[in-house]
Amino acid sequence: MKAFSLAIIVSTLIGQLSFAQTKTYKIDSQKARVEFxxxxxxxxxxxxxxxxxxxxxxxxxxxxxxxxxNVYVKSINTNEKARDKILLSEPYLDEKTYPILHFQSSNVDKASKMIAGELTIKNEKRSIEMPYEILDDQIDITTRISRKDFNLDFGSMNALIGDSIEIEIHITF
Known part of the structure; x- marks a missing residue:
């Protein structure tokens, strides 16, 4: 009898889990923005x-x-082609050596509305937390990073460029 009851409980739980609505959305760069x-x-x-x-x-x-x-470094646009070319070079983003910026979440906390994960820029991997907001079918994420944490040291231009970079990401599902 106990085995039968256990079998019913397990099958009920499996049935409930199979009805959980897990859905994967591909990020479409036509419906999203990554700004800084x-x-x-x-x-x-x-x-x-x-x-x-x-x-x-x-x-x-x-x-x-x-x-x-993944963000493709070659696609940077500051509305000034000469500046973009400089930002793609070494010692800036060094697009030839490090063509991709990558983020992978490790935890999404609904209560605190924080996404924790690892951001990789120029092979420097750092744990970060970012606040997020979901509105209908859109997620908005904002954060600030220290460029020096990611080996973004700009040599003689270092003192002219702020250390804090504000990042805003808007994704529509």
């Missing part, structure tokens, strides 16, 4: 975007469960 801001000369702000990226979001019963993505 950094101070320059202490009084100016340089705004930029990356236009090429991919990744996926896994949602379970409407909650974000996992997020991972």
């Amino acid at each position: 801001k950094v101070s320059h000369l202490g009084v100016l702000t340089v705004n930029g975007v990356f236009t090429e990226f991919d990744g996926e979001i896994i949602r379970n019963n409407g909650n974000v469960f996992m997020l991972k993505g």
